[in-house]
Amino acid sequence: MAGSKQIAAISPAGCGTKTITVPHPSLYLRDFCNKKGVRSMFDNFLIRPDSLKNDYQNGEAVGFQFSVKIADYRGCFLSLHNGYYIECDGAVYSRDVQTFEVNGKGERTFDELKKCVWEHWDYGTEAIVHVKKPGGLEAGNHRIWLQQTILMQYGYALLPQLISMVIVAYIVFALLGNETGMINSMLKDPVNFYQEPKFWPFILVFVYIWKQVGYNSIIFLSAIVGIDRRLYEAAKVDGATKWQQIWFVTLPMLRSTIITLMLLQVGRIFYSDFGLFYQVPMDSGALYDVTNTVDTYVYRSLMVLNNVSIASAGSTYQAVVGFALVFCVNLVVRRLDRNNALF
Amino acid sequence: MDSSVKSAGDKRYQVIIIVILSFFAAMAILPFILLVSSSFTEDATLLTKGYSFIPRKFSAYAYQYLFSSNGIKIFRAYGVTFAVTIIGTGVSLLIGPMLAWTLSRRDYKRAKILSFMVFFTMLFNGGIVPSYLMWTTVFRVKNTLFGLVLPSLLFNGFYILLYKNNFTANIHPALVEAAKIDGAGELYIYFHIVLPLSLPILATIGLMVGLGYWNDWTNGLYYVNDTHLYSLQQFLKSIIDNINNLSSLSGNAGVGEALAKMPGSSIRMAMAVVGVLPVMILYPFFQKAFVAGIALGGVKE
Numbered sequence: 001m002a003g004s005k006q007i008a009a010i011s012p013a014g015c016g017t018k019t020i021t022v023p024h025p026s027l028y029l030r031d032f033c034n035k036k037g038v039r040s041m042f043d044n045f046l047i048r049p050d051s052l053k054n055d056y057q058n059g060e061a062v063g064f065q066f067s068v069k070i071a072d073y074r075g076c077f078l079s080l081h082n083g084y085y086i087e088c089d090g091a092v093y094s095r096d097v098q099t100f101e102v103n104g105k106g107e108r109t110f111d112e113l114k115k116c117v118w119e120h121w122d123y124g125t126e127a128i129v130h131v132k133k134p135g136g137l138e139a140g141n142h143r144i145w146l147q148q149t150i151l152m153q154y155g156y157a158l159l160p161q162l163i164s165m166v167i168v169a170y171i172v173f174a175l176l177g178n179e180t181g182m183i184n185s186m187l188k189d190p191v192n193f194y195q196e197p198k199f200w201p202f203i204l205v206f207v208y209i210w211k212q213v214g215y216n217s218i219i220f221l222s223a224i225v226g227i228d229r230r231l232y233e234a235a236k237v238d239g240a241t242k243w244q245q246i247w248f249v250t251l252p253m254l255r256s257t258i259i260t261l262m263l264l265q266v267g268r269i270f271y272s273d274f275g276l277f278y279q280v281p282m283d284s285g286a287l288y289d290v291t292n293t294v295d296t297y298v299y300r301s302l303m304v305l306n307n308v309s310i311a312s313a314g315s316t317y318q319a320v321v322g323f324a325l326v327f328c329v330n331l332v333v334r335r336l337d338r339n340n341a342l343f
Numbered sequence: 344m345d346s347s348v349k350s351a352g353d354k355r356y357q358v359i360i361i362v363i364l365s366f367f368a369a370m371a372i373l374p375f376i377l378l379v380s381s382s383f384t385e386d387a388t389l390l391t392k393g394y395s396f397i398p399r400k401f402s403a404y405a406y407q408y409l410f411s412s413n414g415i416k417i418f419r420a421y422g423v424t425f426a427v428t429i430i431g432t433g434v435s436l437l438i439g440p441m442l443a444w445t446l447s448r449r450d451y452k453r454a455k456i457l458s459f460m461v462f463f464t465m466l467f468n469g470g471i472v473p474s475y476l477m478w479t480t481v482f483r484v485k486n487t488l489f490g491l492v493l494p495s496l497l498f499n500g501f502y503i504l505l506y507k508n509n510f511t512a513n514i515h516p517a518l519v520e521a522a523k524i525d526g527a528g529e530l531y532i533y534f535h536i537v538l539p540l541s542l543p544i545l546a547t548i549g550l551m552v553g554l555g556y557w558n559d560w561t562n563g564l565y566y567v568n569d570t571h572l573y574s575l576q577q578f579l580k581s582i583i584d585n586i587n588n589l590s591s592l593s594g595n596a597g598v599g600e601a602l603a604k605m606p607g608s609s610i611r612m613a614m615a616v617v618g619v620l621p622v623m624i625l626y627p628f629f630q631k632a633f634v635a636g637i638a639l640g641g642v643k644e
Contacts, residue, residue, distance in 0.1 A: 159623070160371055166618070169583065170378065171375075174394050184393065241356070279580070302471065302472055319469060327466075
């Protein structure tokens with residue numbers, strides 16, 4: 001998608017080895033169960049078992065074809081394809097004899113695909129790889145080794161998740177700093193953010209969402225790919241638009257995931273994100289009214305005021321009430337959906 | 344598949360979705376651009392005109408400062424962080440799966456009570472005060488490298504749970520039985536059968552543990568006062584703390600002078616860049632394992 005970064009490096013997106021039997025006239029896989037490893041993120045194969053066929057032109061076999069899926073769980077743009085490593089019965093078929101058929105647009109060479117910058121190969125969509133080989137394959141066993149290589153395409157939405165709260169605090173300071181902050185240099189009346197408690201509930205929520213959105217989207221993504229594709233097919237047959245598919249298929253199917261995640265967050269309400277509340281407001285005394293949580297309170301009692309008894313009291317309170325809350329929430333979650341319960 | 348046949352509604356949908364996703368992508372990446380660009384801006388410009396996405400006056404002075412002799416501290420902090428990350432990840436990968444393997448064994452009678460002890464502490468533990476007292480008075484890790492490694496090492500039931508689930512699902516008891524009949528000892532089974540079969544999960548969890556150590560500043564906050572042992576994150580934090588303390592005292596005699604001696608804004612930003620740089624460079628290579636790790640965790644802890 002737009003905005004995601006493209007890095008020119010070759011990644012072996014996945015590979016698959018298949019032993020194939022070819023009875024005349026169609027070919028099929030004899031043993032598609034592959035013991036070694038996962039082939040694509042959510043399926044365990046790249047090549048569809050019964051897809052091997054000879055290509056015919058004027059009644060003569062001119063090559064063979066098989067259907068593949070994309071190994072990358074997000075799918076990718078066709079321009080990122082560079083041809084595949086295809087080995088069949090020991091013979092290697094180079095990119096020059098390969099053509100690629102996807103999205104119902106007929107066969108295209110990989111040179112043509114390089115230009116398809118905006119055409120996406122969706123996850124779960126099957127493509128057909130055609131390989132030119134005069135005479136085609138004979139009936140019998142065939143072993144195809146396919147290595148799917150695509151240029152890597154990376155979304156940096158996960159990046160905020162990877163950095164520490166200290167760095168986040170630096171970034172927030174660059175935005176909100178008193179005289180030099182980005183926002184203050186745009187405002188006519190500079191606001192001293194680090195002395196104004198009223199903004200911080202919003203700032204902290206925003207920073208937290210900013211940091212977590214990539215992470216949460218992966219959790220939801222893994223739930224979304226678990227939805228039965230046939231539901232979407234059925235919806236399409238009934239004439240549902242994409243919006244309607246989201247509204248009437250995706251969201252209802254995600255219901256239990258959403259509720260569970262929310263309940264678990266509510267259950268952890270006593271355990272705040274220490275870094276968020278301690279680092280991001282820069283430990284500014286003027287903001288304690290809105291940024292002091294049990295965690296920061298305990299920390300300050302212990303390390304700054306050296307009052308161990310107050311600190312342990314706070315800590316114990318947090319542990320007991322927090323656990324009671326998690327326990328109750330878990331009971332509710334278990335009622336809703338046993339699989340999502342913590343215990 | 345008929346996904347190539349797009350109706351007008353689908354096209355509109357795609358435009359809207361691209362706009363929304365571009366917005367999200369921009370939100371994720373822009374703060375980093377701000378960070379990098381301000382580290383390349385001249386300090387005086389930064390003070391008078393403020394931060395901006397494009398350097399108003401380009402200057403690499405901040406990086407010169409960092410890599411000259413003035414910046415020896417940051418290399419030290421780098422060294423500490425590297426050491427802690429490598430030792431912590433290594434030891435964690437050594438002992439974590441061992442515990443999980445024990446818990447996953449059906450022929451171990453006390454597995455149930457032991458599992459309870461490990462996993463119950465994920466939900467209910469004494470919090471920071473008892474652990475602080477334990478680590479400082481019993482184990483005396485204060486101001487040692489151990490203080491940065493040990494506390495988070497033995498404190499993560501979540502990874503043990505992931506290992507354990509993986510072992511239960513992927514390593515069949517018959518495999519262990521067969522090895523035993525062939526005369527393999529427990530250690531041989533663990534190192535030659537269990538671990539090689541679990542490489543993907545080891546890679547995924549090792550990555551998360553390593554990232555955790557790299558980004559960790561809480562251990563430093565609690566267990567290290569000695570500036571020689573500051574990790575990168577703690578070093579960054581200490582600098583911004585000093586600046587804040589000094590600016591809150593501004594007006595007092597001598598404070599202005601001390602403030603002037605502090606690293607300027609662009610240098611601070613350059614340090615933050617240096618702090619995230621290894622993660623940003625390595626990110627494309629470990630992204631896949633990282634994503635797999637999150638999907639594996641499912642519900643976050």
